[in-house]
Amino acid sequence: MKTTIGFVGVGRMGANMARRLRDRGYAITAVYDALHPTALAVAAELGAHPCRELGEVTARADVIFTVVSDDAAQRAVFAASGDSLLTNASGRIFVNCATISPAIHTEIETAAAKAGAGSLEACMASSVPQARNGTLYLMCGGRLPLFNQLKPLLGELSNGGQTLRYIGPAGTAGQVKALVNMVMNINTAGLAEGLGLGAALGLHLPTLMDVFGQTGAASRVVTTDAEDMINQEHTCYFSAAHAAKDSGIALQLGRERGLHLPIAAATKAQYDRLVGLGLGNLDKSGIAELTFPGRSGSRK
Amino acid sequence: MKTTIGFVGVGRMGANMARRLRDRGYAITAVYDALHPTALAVAAELGAHPCRELGEVTARADVIFTVVSDDAAQRAVFAASGDSLLTNASGRIFVNCATISPAIHTEIETAAAKAGAGSLEACMASSVPQARNGTLYLMCGGRLPLFNQLKPLLGELSNGGQTLRYIGPAGTAGQVKALVNMVMNINTAGLAEGLGLGAALGLHLPTLMDVFGQTGAASRVVTTDAEDMINQEHTCYFSAAHAAKDSGIALQLGRERGLHLPIAAATKAQYDRLVGLGLGNLDKSGIAELTFPGRSGSRK
Numbered sequence: 271m272k273t274t275i276g277f278v279g280v281g282r283m284g285a286n287m288a289r290r291l292r293d294r295g296y297a298i299t300a301v302y303d304a305l306h307p308t309a310l311a312v313a314a315e316l317g318a319h320p321c322r323e324l325g326e327v328t329a330r331a332d333v334i335f336t337v338v339s340d341d342a343a344q345r346a347v348f349a350a351s352g353d354s355l356l357t358n359a360s361g362r363i364f365v366n367c368a369t370i371s372p373a374i375h376t377e378i379e380t381a382a383a384k385a386g387a388g389s390l391e392a393c394m395a396s397s398v399p400q401a402r403n404g405t406l407y408l409m410c411g412g413r414l415p416l417f418n419q420l421k422p423l424l425g426e427l428s429n430g431g432q433t434l435r436y437i438g439p440a441g442t443a444g445q446v447k448a449l450v451n452m453v454m455n456i457n458t459a460g461l462a463e464g465l466g467l468g469a470a471l472g473l474h475l476p477t478l479m480d481v482f483g484q485t486g487a488a489s490r491v492v493t494t495d496a497e498d499m500i501n502q503e504h505t506c507y508f509s510a511a512h513a514a515k516d517s518g519i520a521l522q523l524g525r526e527r528g529l530h531l532p533i534a535a536a537t538k539a540q541y542d543r544l545v546g547l548g549l550g551n552l553d554k555s556g557i558a559e560l561t562f563p564g565r566s567g568s569r570k
Numbered sequence: 571m572k573t574t575i576g577f578v579g580v581g582r583m584g585a586n587m588a589r590r591l592r593d594r595g596y597a598i599t600a601v602y603d604a605l606h607p608t609a610l611a612v613a614a615e616l617g618a619h620p621c622r623e624l625g626e627v628t629a630r631a632d633v634i635f636t637v638v639s640d641d642a643a644q645r646a647v648f649a650a651s652g653d654s655l656l657t658n659a660s661g662r663i664f665v666n667c668a669t670i671s672p673a674i675h676t677e678i679e680t681a682a683a684k685a686g687a688g689s690l691e692a693c694m695a696s697s698v699p700q701a702r703n704g705t706l707y708l709m710c711g712g713r714l715p716l717f718n719q720l721k722p723l724l725g726e727l728s729n730g731g732q733t734l735r736y737i738g739p740a741g742t743a744g745q746v747k748a749l750v751n752m753v754m755n756i757n758t759a760g761l762a763e764g765l766g767l768g769a770a771l772g773l774h775l776p777t778l779m780d781v782f783g784q785t786g787a788a789s790r791v792v793t794t795d796a797e798d799m800i801n802q803e804h805t806c807y808f809s810a811a812h813a814a815k816d817s818g819i820a821l822q823l824g825r826e827r828g829l830h831l832p833i834a835a836a837t838k839a840q841y842d843r844l845v846g847l848g849l850g851n852l853d854k855s856g857i858a859e860l861t862f863p864g865r866s867g868s869r870k
Contacts, residue, residue, distance in 0.1 A: 395785045407785055435781060438774060445771050446781055453764040453787035456833065460756030463831045464749045467820065470827040471745050474738060481735060481746055485695045485707055486808075487753035489789035508786075520767065527770040529863065531763045533756065536836040563829065 273423065276300035276331030278324065278347055278355065280312040283367070283394070284337035286401035287427060292316050294404070294426045300330035304343070325357040333423065335392075337367045344370045348378050360386030365420065367392050371519075372441030375411060379440045388416045392424065393443035395450055397507065407433045411443035445523065452520035452534050455513045457489045459537045459557050465499050466561030466568075475500045499558035502565070510557065511550035514541035543567070573723065576600035576631030578624065578647055578655065580612040583667070583694070584637035586701035587727055592616050594704070594726045600630035604643070625657040633723065635692075637667045644670045648678050660686030665720065667692050672741030675711060679740045688716045692724065693743035695750055697807065707733045711743035745823065752820035752834050755813045757789045759837045759857050765799050766861030766868075775800045799858035802865070810857065811850030814841035843867070 275296050277288045280303045288298050302321040303309035313320035321327050324347055327334055334355060338344050344366065347355050355364065364382055366375065366389065375391040382389035391411035400406045408428040410417050417436050425431035437443045464487065468478040479496040482488065498504060517538040524531045540560055547567050549556055560567040575596050577588045580603045588598050602621040603609035613620035621627050624647055627634055634655060638644050644666065647655050655664065664682055666675065666689065675691040682689035691711035700706045708728040710717050717736045725731035737743045764787065768778040779796040782788065798804060817838040824831045840860055847867050849856055860867040 395781075409781065433784065435777065437777060437781075442771075442773060446768075446773065446778060449764045449768055449773075449778065450781060450785045450787045452767075453760050453782060454785070456760030456763070457757050457787070457789055459833045460753050460760070460837075463756070463824075463834050464753040467752075467824050467827075467829055467831065468746075468749055470829055471742075471823060473742060473746060473749075477735065477737060478746060478749065481695075481709065481737075481750060482753060484733065485750045485754070486790055486794075487750045487757070489757055490786055494786070523771060524763075524767050527767075527863065529767055529770055529861065530868070531767065531861065532836045532840060533759045533833060534763050536832045537760075540832060561829065561831065563827065568830070 272296055273332045274299040274330070276302070276327040276334040277312075277318075277337065278302045278327055278334060279304075279337035279339075279343075279368075280308055281337070282398050283401050284335065285312050286398055287335060287337065287367075287406075288312065288316055288318075290402060290404045291423075291426060296423075296426075300327040300334075302327050323353045324355045325353055328355050328357055328359050328362055331362075333363045333365060333420070335365045335367060339368065341370045341374055344368050344374055344378070348381055350381070356381060356385045356387070363388040363390070363416070363420065365390050365392050365424070367394055369393065369444065369447060372444040375440040375444065379412060388413070389440070390416050390420060391440050391443045393447045395447055401427070405429050405433065407435075409435045409437050409443040409446055411437050412440045448516055448520045448523065451513065451516035452537075454491060455517050455541065455554065456533050456537045458491045458495055458513070458554050459540050461489070461491055461496060462499055462555075462558040462561045465496060466558060466563065470563045495553075495555040498553065498555040499562075502559070504552040504556040504559075506551060506553045508554050509550060510541055510544045510552050510554055513554045514538060514545055514550070517541060572596055573632045574599040574630070576602070576627040576634040577612075577618075577637065578602045578627055578634060579604070579637035579639075579643075579668075580608055581637070582698050583701050584635065585612050586698055587635060587637065587667075587706075588612065588616055588618075590702060590704045591723075591726060596723075596726075600627040600634075602627050623653045624655045625653055628655050628657055628659050628662055631662075633663045633665060633720070635665045635667060639668065641670045641674055644668050644674055644678070648681055650681070656681060656685040656687070663688040663690070663716070663720065665690050665692050665724070667694055669693065669744065669747060672744040675740040675744065679712060688713070689740070690716055690720060691740050691743045693747045695747060701727070705729050705733065707735075709735045709737050709743040709746055711737050712740045748816055748820045748823065751813065751816035752837075754791060755817050755841065755854065756833050756837045757791045758795055758813070758854050759840050761789070761791055761796060762799055762855075762858040762861045765796060766858060766863065770863045795853075795855040798853065798855040799862075802859070804852040804856040804859075806851060806853045808854050809850060810841055810844045810852050810854055813854045814838060814845055814850070817841060
């Protein structure tokens, strides 16, 4: 019989991962959400049991995905006492997909092992459509044998495993994600300066954007953000506030190791300035508002 | 009869552009170089006349490519008096490929028009192998009808025209090149910080490099420079000193227009620091020496 699957946290990401696994033939047997009406709706759709307690999820599923929002929520679902996923968890496997502080993954791995369960960090570098289509970029941290055991299942979420990566011990996948976002934010802020200066020079911006995309200046963010920067179209996919937070996590890791990271620091300062102007809810492309001449955040 | 072609400046770039056009059936009829032995050798190879004076080139060719080293050299070959390409230049067309101050292209266009000649800025964002194979990325500035007239010829140097771009009036192609290099330098310095922090965290760097290349952190410089940064392989393709200079040109354009460009400024400061350490002759990937822990330029 195929592995049964539980989900803790069925917001947009979790629910779509669950739908994808259901489509691929897995039985989603248990669903829990901090907002119980959400759990009820998703459970009804997927034929799962809507759980009111975390211990029920553990009782009803072999592999349990947790897709929660932050450090506090992640710690709460693995609480040492009271209602917890760790209740009678022997033989269960937890796959923890939240972006949280790396050290928490190690804590959870230890606590799960004490309960006779396995724990894997599975850090996502993609968004809702990729969750639904099974094309997530999935970076994993934890014990290698556990990763290998879960490969067929995780492959259903990650292009048949083509975008599934084993990074290292628990917590390292989150470190890599922080570095990815740090570098992405730098590329984004740099692109905004290039396009903003092009605008100040009176250059034809669609041409400039094309040239950037075809030369040494090429980057993923030229494809995803340049047109939005030019058109001031900053509908949020990944918020400026989130960008500031992730660059901050990376800078903190750097400080702890005595590293001098001036480009990352200048980028963080720009995103902080955007947040300070009350524009933190814009997409990360909103950084262009600080550099294009005449826009709200531009200054001399 | 096919257009006859002259070359002024047959160093590695100019000579290989000439070889490419010869291969495509053009007669290279005149060759000049500040170092006459160089002109003699290239002229002998291509069946051209080795000219001792600039006026001879104008007398012997319809379209003349100038591929010189800097502002002073570019001004000298179009001198208002004495030996000059502008002598009896009526009906000739000049294609100026040097990376020089944008304003000089406007000066030359005006002077050429007075002499009854045409002038086009053709800025190259590629290197020697692309010159030889006719796969240059060529950005042009000047009058649009002249650009259209030269398209078939310039297409022989630029993937049949697939990488040939009309940017705008004379001087604008050089501005775009400065912006391309400014953005490329930012991406490079940011990548070095990402990999350097990864090294400090003890992450597996080839994996980190792969992840960067497959996520929002992806950029052309991940492909061209990441491995070199990891391996400290900084054989020069585009020097750190050149990177500092080009970022400086872009920042100067920004200052003249009252723009605040903190990411570009932080990048320029890093390249300046590398030059100050006597490492300006390294490839631009050498910026990694400032951020990887334990390397010569790293600091707290």
